[in-house]
Amino acid sequence: MWRSIDKPHTLDWLSSKQFKFVVGPEGQEFMVHSALVAEQSKPLHAVITNGMRGSLEGIVKWPHVDVATFKRFSEYLYTGDFMSPCFVPSADVPSDKTRKASHLGRIEDVQIIEKAYSRFQFRRRYVFQHHPLIYVPHPDWDDVYDNGDCSEVFSSVANVYIFAHYYDLQRLMTFCRAKIHSLMSLAHDREEVIDLLQLCKDQPAAAGLKELVFEYCALSLHWFLTHKWFHTILEEYPEASLRIIKKMKSFNTLYGRDRSNIGIKDPEGDSSDSEANWYREGAED
Structure with a gap:
């Protein structure tokens, strides 16, 4: 049974x-x-x-089922985790190892993005909750793989996610989403995520990754807009365009709330904290 x-x-x-x-x-x-x-x-x-x-x-x-995905699924069966590109054994990463903050200097409203990116990194809806971690992202993977082909970094985990969706493996789906988020949290403006956006468009089984991908795209929009491929996907995927815009509105509101909480008034006299403007996405979710 x-x-x-x-x-x-x-x-x-x-x-x-x-x-x-x-x-x-x-x-x-x-x-x-x-x-x-x-x-x-x-x-x-x-x-x-x-x-x-x-x-x-x-x-x-x-x-x-492709062989690489099945191998990762099998490892997950026996260990509760699986190896994929840019992950390393957690025992090999010192507990005091810290990663410098991702550079966000390309964006004019850098304070807004920094605040939103900080929220993104610690959202409980995305982070690991239940699984023991045998593997963790290389703490400097964004630098180590800066000039290499990292197309499999995200797609390898996304393929396991789609497999898990097909066979209703809810816990594995949540785990894969957390793995993707852990990579995103260490690397801003990774253009490989545009491939994930394409996957969300083409593959119904990837629907559970949409919120994560849309939020990352909104955080990296200034950089992604320099890629023609990103424009092409948005033209064919109106849902993504709308959701990314809503995410960006939530960033401004989050920043406005933070400024209000420390006594900084909007110079235009407008309240960005109003119910009408607030796109409900509590940081605790």
């Missing part, structure tokens, strides 16, 4: 039958404990126990 992964965990799966997963168009084979897979979600429980030939023979064929 399917058991929610949120319930107390036992090691009963160790004695379960190992299933052969034939993955990708070339059919690479992997062996995984069947009970460990089945307990992740109802759809995966059905894959293992549906009584059809594959489940009876202990073989699951997944030609639609």
Whole structure:
């Protein structure tokens, strides 16, 4: 019987039958404990126990799943985390290691963006909540990979997210979103996020990443507008344009509230803290 992964965990799966997963168009084979897979979600429980030939023979064929994504999923099954580009073992990062603030000097209203970026970095809706972290982002990955091809940094985790959505792995989806956010929190203006915006446009399974991606795009808008590809996506994706504008309005309101709280008055006499102007996105969410 399917058991929610949120319930107390036992090691009963160790004695379960190992299933052969034939993955990708070339059919690479992997062996995984069947009970460990089945307990992740109802759809995966059905894959293992549906009584059809594959489940009876202990073989699951997944030609639609790429091998790299399956390897990360398998590592997550056994450890609760998975390795992906720009992540390193948490044990290798000193606890007192600090990362200098991302440079935000390209933007005229730099104080507004700094305040909004600080809120973005610590939003509880995005950050890790439940999982032990075996891997963490390289604390200087933005500098280390500044001139290299980082296209897989975000897409590798996003692919696991889409896989998790397909099989209703809610906890893994939340975990992947937190991983992407942890990368974003250490690196401002990464143009690879434009690829994530394209993914949100083209892939319904990526809908749960929209808020995260839209907010990052709003924070990096001044830089992203120098990329023709970004303009093209916005022309074809009106929802993104609207949501990014709303995010930017919320930045101004957040800054206005902060100034009001310390006794700074708007020189124009307008209150940016009004209900009419406030785009409701509490920093505690």
